[in-house]
Amino acid sequence: MPTAFSKPILPHPLPIPSSLNRRPIVLAFFVFLLLRSRTVTLSKDALVSLKNSLPSVYKCPSRKKKLNPDELAKVLQQVYVDEPDGSKTLLVPYRERVIKVPIRPTSKSKFVADTPHFSLLVGTAASKPNIDLAFLAQLRAILFRIAIPSWRSSEAGIVALHSTFLVLRTVLSIMVARLDGRIVRDIVKADGKGFLKGLALWFLLAIPSSFTNSMIRHFQSLLALRLRTRLTRYLHDLYLSSNPDLRYYRASNYLEGIDQYLTADVEAWSNALSGLYGNILKPSLDLVLFTSQLSRSLGVRGTLLLFLNYYTTVAILRAVTPAFGRLAAVEARLEGEYRAGMGRVGREAEEVAFYDGGARERDILTKAYMKLIKHVNSVYKIRIAYEWTEDYVIKYLWSAAGYALIAVPILYTRTKRSLGLQTGGPLGDGKDEAVAGRTETYISNRRLLLSLADAGGRLMYAYKDLLELAGLTTRLYTLLSTLLNLPKGYQPLLVERADEICLRNIDVRIPRISKGKKHGHEDETKTIDKIVDDEDEIDVKPVENGLNDPPLVHDLNLVIKRGDHMMITGSNGVGKTAVARVLAGLWDPIDGGVSLNGEEGGQVEMPRDETEADAFFARSAKAAHTRPRPALYVLPQRSYMPVGSLLEQIIYPCSYATFIKMTSSAPPAPVRTSSISFLPVALSRAASTTTASALLSSTPSPSAAALQEIHEILEKVHLGYLIEREGGLHVRKEWRDVLSGGEKQRMGMARVLWWRPKWAVLDECTSAVSSDVEGRMYEAAKALDITLITISLRPSLAKYHSQLLTLHGPSGSEPGKWTLSRVGTAEERMSVQHEIDVLEDKLRDVEGWEKRVKELEAMLSVQEGVNKDGELDELEAEPVNGFEEEDMTASRDDNGEAEEEDHASVSVLSASEFRRDQEEYADEELESVGLSEDGFAIDEIEEEA
Numbered sequence: 001m002p003t004a005f006s007k008p009i010l011p012h013p014l015p016i017p018s019s020l021n022r023r024p025i026v027l028a029f030f031v032f033l034l035l036r037s038r039t040v041t042l043s044k045d046a047l048v049s050l051k052n053s054l055p056s057v058y059k060c061p062s063r064k065k066k067l068n069p070d071e072l073a074k075v076l077q078q079v080y081v082d083e084p085d086g087s088k089t090l091l092v093p094y095r096e097r098v099i100k101v102p103i104r105p106t107s108k109s110k111f112v113a114d115t116p117h118f119s120l121l122v123g124t125a126a127s128k129p130n131i132d133l134a135f136l137a138q139l140r141a142i143l144f145r146i147a148i149p150s151w152r153s154s155e156a157g158i159v160a161l162h163s164t165f166l167v168l169r170t171v172l173s174i175m176v177a178r179l180d181g182r183i184v185r186d187i188v189k190a191d192g193k194g195f196l197k198g199l200a201l202w203f204l205l206a207i208p209s210s211f212t213n214s215m216i217r218h219f220q221s222l223l224a225l226r227l228r229t230r231l232t233r234y235l236h237d238l239y240l241s242s243n244p245d246l247r248y249y250r251a252s253n254y255l256e257g258i259d260q261y262l263t264a265d266v267e268a269w270s271n272a273l274s275g276l277y278g279n280i281l282k283p284s285l286d287l288v289l290f291t292s293q294l295s296r297s298l299g300v301r302g303t304l305l306l307f308l309n310y311y312t313t314v315a316i317l318r319a320v321t322p323a324f325g326r327l328a329a330v331e332a333r334l335e336g337e338y339r340a341g342m343g344r345v346g347r348e349a350e351e352v353a354f355y356d357g358g359a360r361e362r363d364i365l366t367k368a369y370m371k372l373i374k375h376v377n378s379v380y381k382i383r384i385a386y387e388w389t390e391d392y393v394i395k396y397l398w399s400a401a402g403y404a405l406i407a408v409p410i411l412y413t414r415t416k417r418s419l420g421l422q423t424g425g426p427l428g429d430g431k432d433e434a435v436a437g438r439t440e441t442y443i444s445n446r447r448l449l450l451s452l453a454d455a456g457g458r459l460m461y462a463y464k465d466l467l468e469l470a471g472l473t474t475r476l477y478t479l480l481s482t483l484l485n486l487p488k489g490y491q492p493l494l495v496e497r498a499d500e501i502c503l504r505n506i507d508v509r510i511p512r513i514s515k516g517k518k519h520g521h522e523d524e525t526k527t528i529d530k531i532v533d534d535e536d537e538i539d540v541k542p543v544e545n546g547l548n549d550p551p552l553v554h555d556l557n558l559v560i561k562r563g564d565h566m567m568i569t570g571s572n573g574v575g576k577t578a579v580a581r582v583l584a585g586l587w588d589p590i591d592g593g594v595s596l597n598g599e600e601g602g603q604v605e606m607p608r609d610e611t612e613a614d615a616f617f618a619r620s621a622k623a624a625h626t627r628p629r630p631a632l633y634v635l636p637q638r639s640y641m642p643v644g645s646l647l648e649q650i651i652y653p654c655s656y657a658t659f660i661k662m663t664s665s666a667p668p669a670p671v672r673t674s675s676i677s678f679l680p681v682a683l684s685r686a687a688s689t690t691t692a693s694a695l696l697s698s699t700p701s702p703s704a705a706a707l708q709e710i711h712e713i714l715e716k717v718h719l720g721y722l723i724e725r726e727g728g729l730h731v732r733k734e735w736r737d738v739l740s741g742g743e744k745q746r747m748g749m750a751r752v753l754w755w756r757p758k759w760a761v762l763d764e765c766t767s768a769v770s771s772d773v774e775g776r777m778y779e780a781a782k783a784l785d786i787t788l789i790t791i792s793l794r795p796s797l798a799k800y801h802s803q804l805l806t807l808h809g810p811s812g813s814e815p816g817k818w819t820l821s822r823v824g825t826a827e828e829r830m831s832v833q834h835e836i837d838v839l840e841d842k843l844r845d846v847e848g849w850e851k852r853v854k855e856l857e858a859m860l861s862v863q864e865g866v867n868k869d870g871e872l873d874e875l876e877a878e879p880v881n882g883f884e885e886e887d888m889t890a891s892r893d894d895n896g897e898a899e900e901e902d903h904a905s906v907s908v909l910s911a912s913e914f915r916r917d918q919e920e921y922a923d924e925e926l927e928s929v930g931l932s933e934d935g936f937a938i939d940e941i942e943e944e945a
């Protein structure tokens with residue numbers, strides 16, 4: 001009795017070994033049992049536990065309780081939850097529920113260990129991605145250092161499951177091919193029973209086959225998602241690094257359109273890789289298994305022909321394949337440029353609207369889009385020829401080869417004889433059997449050959465995908481190697497004396513990239529044809545300061561003691577902000593050192609991340625204030641409003657969770673989590689869950705005193721009205737658009753007052769604030785013992801400072817000079833201020849006096865109308881200075897005789913005499929208001945005399 005997948009019953013069936021025959025059945029049986037046991041025998045509890053244990057992508061959040069918007073907002077106020085094991089969990093809103101995502105930041109030592117594996121790309125490796133050793137090295141570094149760091153990781157588990165299903169599908173394909181042959185054989189033999197059996201098996205086989213297909217697709221998508229998540233988290237930790245690395249600040253000097261690298265490229269790479277894995281593994285496996293199956297029936301010659309067929313195909317396709325890798329890299333860059341342009345318009349919408357620059361922006365964006373489209377179009381055109389050749393070769397050449405290969409054993413070889421095709425042989429049952437057997441062999445082989453052609457086709461497609469992956473891999477590798485190899489940041493140095501900032505022999509220079517080209521700076525006019533031949537080298541070179549340029553500030557030596565407020569002034573572009581950049585460690589303090597000394601003789605800096613914040617706050621818990629005081633806080637010239645609530649605008653960069661930690665009296669209750677033990681560590685780690693109500697009850701609130709302080713600070717900066725107007729401190733809005741320019745600057749001052757740093761650099765950050773409010777804010781800051789370092793062009797701010805640093809800027813090849821002077825004692829500064837106030841008051845009246853002078857001059861111009869003979873000409877009748885003719889006439893009438901005399905005297909005065917009279921009159925008027933004729937205060941002139 002023939003079984004479904006056993007050898008055909010013919011005298012000379014396809015010679016397939018029995019071991020290969022039984023293995024698929026065992027495998028299929030195992031899968032079936034596995035599925036059956038999963039669905040039937042798992043108890044309800046086990047299912048719930050399994051559901052809880054699955055990674056969040058599998059998980060449907062608890063259906064027990066949905067949170068209302070208020071509860072959700074309350075839970076989400078704390079972005080992180082501290083776990084008992086010391087890690088953190090990110091809370092992510094999802095359909096009125098909260099999903100917890102465990103976060104383990106990448107350690108700095110990991111970055112250090114990874115750096116040697118990501119050396120900077122130079123030469124053709126950077127400019128012409130290809131499938132070569134360089135590509136393999138890049139792929140290995142990304143995969144095994146970051147994306148799949150260990151075989152115990154969840155990604156490795158997914159790859160294993162994915163591979164299992166891929167193998168299973170190949171095995172199932174062979175079984176289907178066999179069964180196909182057997183069904184047709186039974187039809188040819190008119191064996192109804194066998195046919196029905198075969199059909200039943202066909203349906204049975206369809207179950208694992210279709211299930212396998214959907215699982216392959218599922219694991220492919222899941223793998224892409226996991227790879228993307230791994231890379232994104234790694235890149236977030238690397239890119240958004242705190243002082244002194246500040247990679248997000250410095251990387252833009254080396255890579256253009258870095259947001260495209262960090263977002264779209266990572267996604268494209270993950271999708272390409274996970275898709276390619278399936279597209280290469282499965283067809284390769286198919287190729288090996290199908291070839292081995294076929295070779296048994298094709299003989300040596302047939303097998304050789306099969307390999308010749310492979311070789312010819314690969315040779316033809318290699319010859320016609322364009323540089324897909326490079327094309328993909330260029331496309332990604334152009335996409336990035338277009339996307340960045342769109343983002344810029346969205347960000348600067350108001351500024352563009354004020355200028356009515358829509359048309360100009362449209363031109364810029366259209367140009368970027370057309371560049372992209374032109375490129376994509378060219379790629380499509382290139383593909384026509386390639387795909388035509390590919391289709392011709394894969395579909396038709398392979399099919400023809402398939403026919404030929406099947407015919408070889410049947411028509412010409414000894415197999416022909418062995419198949420019982422001797423001419424003149426007996427007819428009847430034996431012949432039927434032989435025909436049926438040949439049909440079965442043919443159908444099975446044909447199906448295998450078709451599958452082989454399909455596998456070959458997919459491998460060829462995969463070659464193209466592989467080239468594209470090479471392009472994306474090069475981009476991703478470039479990003480990683482650039483970030484990992486950025487030159488070191490600049491630390492504040494030296495600790496000598498407590499409580500002072502020392503700048504010693506500093507040259508402030510503009511950092512420049514001195515050699516090489518930025519990545520992404522490719523010739524805009526480069527056409528697709530040139531891409532292949534292009535020998536341009538795009539490499540990253542370390543930053544070097546523009547040592548040939550004269551420094552903005554040369555040999556700067558300063559000591560800023562606590563309480564010794566300093567104002568930095570000088571005209572635009574002389575390097576005032578540059579000094580702040582050196583102080584904050586953003587720019588290199590060439591030659592000298594900056595020391596920022598804390599009270600205990602150690603450096604005191606802002607906490608960089610949550611972990612450091614904890615240590616920072618723990619250190620300061622013993623101090624008098626519960627909240628620590630950072631050493632330096634810089635308020636930049638352009639106001640920055642982060643995403644978050646009104647409260648988070650004030651406490652930036654502190655998070656709400658940290659704010660609560662500092663201000664709540666009781667520690668938050670531990671949050672209950674659950675995990676299951678039978679999954680790999682990586683999977684169960686991702687599986688901790690918390691019910692919504694547990695989260696809600698564990699969400700602590702800030703203390704009343706802390707909130708009171710926030711209210712008081714807002715009052716001090718005259719923003720108290722915002723709380724009521726906007727609906728509370730926890731309202732989240734796009735504050736960048738909601739607040740006016742002056743309000744944003746006041747918010748900046750509120751941050752300074754809340755943080756109470758020891759030194760605060762205020763860079764033109766009150767330029768839009770009225771001077772009375774500005775004064776009160778300065779006094780409030782000083783009352784909190786904050787030493788101010790103000791960068792400003794407004795002399796009126798000098799009174800709040802005791803030192804004045806004036807920068808003169810470089811001139812020609814001369815380096816920038818500086819002068820330091822003391823502003824004087826507080827009384828002196830106040831008396832100077834008094835004088836300034838008096839003069840400012842007087843200057844306010846200047847407008848009125850100028851108006852009066854103009855009136856008088858107009859009156860004079862009337863007298864210019866007296867003719868040479870001393871008589872008034874027609875002009876006299878014109879209304880003068882707003883007086884109507886009737887008024888003048890009336891006044892003459894009222895004055896009677898005297899008026900007559902005046903009139904007569906006017907008529908006899910010469911023009912010059914009249915002018916002199918009028919000037920004397922004007923002088924008297926000016927004198928009466930205390931000004932000389934030049935507009936200067938008379939007292940001052942007399943004093944000078």
Ligand SMILES: Nc1ncnc2c1ncn2[C@@H]1O[C@H](COP(=O)(O)OP(=O)(O)OP(=O)(O)O)[C@@H](O)[C@H]1O
Nearest residue numbers: 510511552571572573574575576577578579637764
């Ligand atoms: N990243 C940079 N790359 C090149 N040049 C820069 C960079 N940053 C600043 N500069 C240049 O350095 C000089 C000093 O800049 P800085 O911002 O310190 O001026 P400033 O004195 O604060 O001027 P303002 O009063 O206008 O704010 C300017 O000429 C500026 O163009």
